[in-house]
């Protein structure tokens with residue numbers, strides 16, 4: 001292999017995954033996309049290659065099939081320099097309230113499954129002494145809300161997983177762990193929602209912040225957009241009786 005660095009993006013069919021792939025490719029990185037929807041991921045790969053000139057390959061991954069994780073990592077052409085999970089499932093909160101297997105799918109997709117897979121990469125990065133792990137979580141994990149608490153609880157778990165992993169990896173040479181908390185992003189996931197324009201960002205903006213934190217400025221926990229840090233700090237400070245009345 002050449003000196004060119006490699007990024008593996010888990011969730012390569014997503015809008016944020018596509019934008020992140022393009023940002024890395026424009027930075028001269030080799031890009032591998034892992035996805036359940038291979039046709040969408042291949043379209044993203046072809047588009048990134050056409051725009052950047054960098055080769056992009058696509059690899060099959062259903063994150064709910066955890067029994068295949070060890071083989072998935074082993075069949076990669078090499079251990080990547082950076083692995084980024086953008087996998088997520090907003091789900092339908094109302095359906096989850098009456099369908100426990102659907103609720104379990106939301107929680108596994110956002111928390112358990114990506115954590116298990118990233119942990120395998122963490123072990124390999126620790127043995128090598130270098131590597132960067134990025135998890136795209138959400139501000140929804142900062143405080144549970146009635147309108148999306150299965151998703152929010154899972155993202156809270158994922159943020160805490162990344163925090164603990166960062167703590168563990170701080171003793172492991174140059175292995176870095178970055179937590180990314182987007183607020184509102186205009187993507188396929190939120191296409192059916194009315195989003196406040198002043199608090200909503202594009203996938204390109206998320207990608208640029210991911211690249212900045214992971215490869216340039218060394219930040220470990222980032223809010224996209226930054227003003228969401230203040231919004232969530234205030235929301236987290238609200239006393240429970242007042243928070244309940246807001247019906248968020």
Ligand SMILES: NC(=O)c1ccc[n+]([C@@H]2O[C@H](COP(=O)([O-])OP(=O)(O)OC[C@H]3O[C@@H](n4cnc5c(N)ncnc54)[C@H](OP(=O)(O)O)[C@@H]3O)[C@@H](O)[C@H]2O)c1
Nearest residue numbers: 013014015016036037062063086087088138184185187189
């Ligand atoms: N959009 C927002 O406002 C927002 C805000 C905060 C955080 N986020 C987070 O940002 C990340 C990217 O989301 P997005 O907005 O770009 O939406 P998206 O396009 O819907 O991306 C979700 C991705 O997760 C993948 N995925 C779901 N279940 C999977 C499974 N079992 N195996 C493999 N892949 C699976 C989807 O693959 P398929 O194409 O196969 O479904 C898709 O690639 C998610 O983690 C999301 O929670 C988004």
